[in-house]
Amino acid sequence: MLASRGRAIFKLTPCYSRYVHQSRDPIPDKRWPGWAVVVGIEVHAQIKSREKLFSDTWTSTLSQEPNTRVSAYDAAFPGTLPRLNPKCVELGVRTALALGAKVQHRSAFDRKHYFYPDLPSGYQITQHYAPFATNGTLRLPKSAVEVRITQIQLEQDTGKSTSEAHGSTTYIDLNRAGTGLMEIVSEPDMRSPEEAAEYVRALQSVLRSVGSSDGNMEQGSLRCDVNVSVHKLDKPGEFGTRCEIKNLNTIKGMTVAITSEVLRQIQVLENGNKVAQETRGFDEDRAETYTLRSKEDAPDYRYMPDPNLPPLLLKEDYVSNIRSHMPDLPGPIQARLLNMGLTQRDTEVLMAIDSGREVGYDGALGQGAVAYFDTVAQGRDPKVVVNWITHELLGQLSHRQETFTQNPMTAAQMGDLVDLVQSKRITGTSGKLILRHILEHKTTTMPSQLAQELLLLAAQNDDSLKQWCNEAIEALPSEAQKVREGNERTLNRILGHVMKISRGRANPESAKTMLLSILK
Template identity: 35%
Template structure:
């Protein structure tokens, strides 16, 4: 394998979250305007009309929102926006393509060259164009026929093509993850691979060191439905091609599908060329023209993107890189964090909490990343689903940072808040969780624990530090977790020193 270098280019399709389909007024199943989406049991062939099913005499009308969404993606990826663009017919015959051709773009895409940076390396974007999605073939188990669901037919589909700059499965995976982030930040797509909103295809070839990077035979790998499989499929294909070349065998230019059960790519068909599709300009849609003012106004709609937000979080909140990465990975999580910080600032300014801002923000980050994320993972929810308001979460963080409750009690309160969305102060009061820091109150408890655990006292005197932790645990148990751990340790050491 060391004899060969790897060339990888990605083709990524993203279904856009528009209200209606690409060339007709039928509802888009991805939009919030449709109450039940495909994965929730939408009946087949209920989001269709004569246009998206290719009935004779119908005419397509381009979806303005889909065009703007594609151009926003282009701007986010530093692409050159085309001032002159057009749609083309891509001719091929397949049961899920009702017209017998697909309206796509060939030589004048909406977006030209751009780039996306991953790990301080720029991956070039060749183009981003817009087309319509196909229907979905359904193969009922135990039957000898195939059904077609046209609900997806005509849904706006953005296709992004990269330059052959990717050199490993891991790089390809990260590229696709960063692209998903950008789509979600822009609000143009949920880009969920498992649901088919985002479909990644890899073009993989190998070449000998010293030769042209495009000199190898390109193999396209399809049917990849998760980021994990993007990496696994490419790594497998690199290994397969290297073994063929080592055995002096020919790598065939073809399309292969990823089989996750076999962890292998399987030959599907010989790869088509653009000539096989007989592209020609779409006669029913006039060319598109965009002015400088249009592009200028579109740029104003760009939100703060993940990379910009990460830089700001690191600088503004003085957070370590790993924490920033987790927070900005999900726009809703980043927004929730900022709302919590905003609430904390208000509480500090109103003198509700007398704590340094950097200390309380760090505490908020730790609880969001560790404790709150744990609840989200266990429940299978996203941050936008939770009942805890940023104001209540900020109040909980303030109670912990100010020492009103200890970390053990905080976990109990957070668990209850997650279930009910309740107010932390009421939960603390109802469960009697206020931390006891009064030394006079705790001295008698500490003395009782020492009297009842003579062996642990002796062990500590012999240098066994674990004995101190055991004694502290006994005090915590006796006080039902309410005792201040720092005060307990102080009192235990004082008492043990005097014994």
């Protein structure tokens, strides 16, 4: 089992040294000449488990009626006790392994006290002194920067409080209270707002591929606290004092917040003052950070071991069993796709929407975007296939304000469509028409059948083609005359007309040949 009931021996100091300031050289940046930027990020990712971390209540989505997913434990009724959800541990371990972190065979839970209406017990259970995983790394795909992960800890999410703008009432919703979180703490290894953004994106994609979190910032399943400091470019060894910007909930917002915080700190230093270590908020409208609390007002969390929870003991065979069932990770997947001839951008698009590996995924196809691509690309030109998927399919879905999970077009339909166009049995324009038809009518009919029904096959076009060409020549007599006189550029106008009256069914090449043979 995961936990034993033995007595814990608690070390009341962190079990490893934090923030070994390392060696990455400071990076000069035109935006702040003479200065260097250092960023470290604490990510809070909601664990994608059906039940909460210490109770068997179901976790909730944003659309849930407030206070409908709250057990007596989540509301901190006296006499209730926590019971660790093994699923959260498993997903945590998967994440740790994906980040190359060392899973600790012994970790423990602590109470972090603070008083806030959405925290009924008055403390959050976290792993302050002995986190379950330490010393990972995340390699950023574009910049190839290796960001070290200090530690990953399991902890509880809080509830939510909403205050009326002018009233004196605060509303409390405890649906979120007690949901499992992973706090993933990075070393101060990023050197620009852009690297910070790349780190969060890379982390999202790792979390999604192991199915441990949706990593969705907009929906609050991933939140970032960003620590920023600046120092003189020529003093690489001495990091400046950090400020922590709390609760950023979009990547765009995060880069703007870091940029404005860097500029603020430089201003402070250039005015001869010192940067005060503090916790700051971010005002998105003004694109500015502001003081939430200074170091002096920092709360005293009175950390103490949680007496209701035994230490978490993870046996080696438990960890190695999870290790042997790990899914493919984003790094290797991307390398494979690039190897097939896809562009960086294509791989990013596919991987970003990929939710096929999420735990409990039950989308229409039961398949993520990469798997969908892989199925269609079997025996076909990968570049052609990815174009149809990223440009046409995703383009049309987003036009219809639908997501990939709502895609009704099966991989078999997509494959058939690609074949029809590649073998020139239908034109590209007709192919797009069929694709739109499938999305619109959610039909399971194969494209080759649809091409027949909709009279889009090239063979069916042959007679029609002559008719369309003649009609177009009749409609544009003076253009036709010019072509007869040898001005072939004018042919395009007539060709355009053919495409128009054929509603894209005419093959442009054949139409061109046909027009010339009639006119000359």
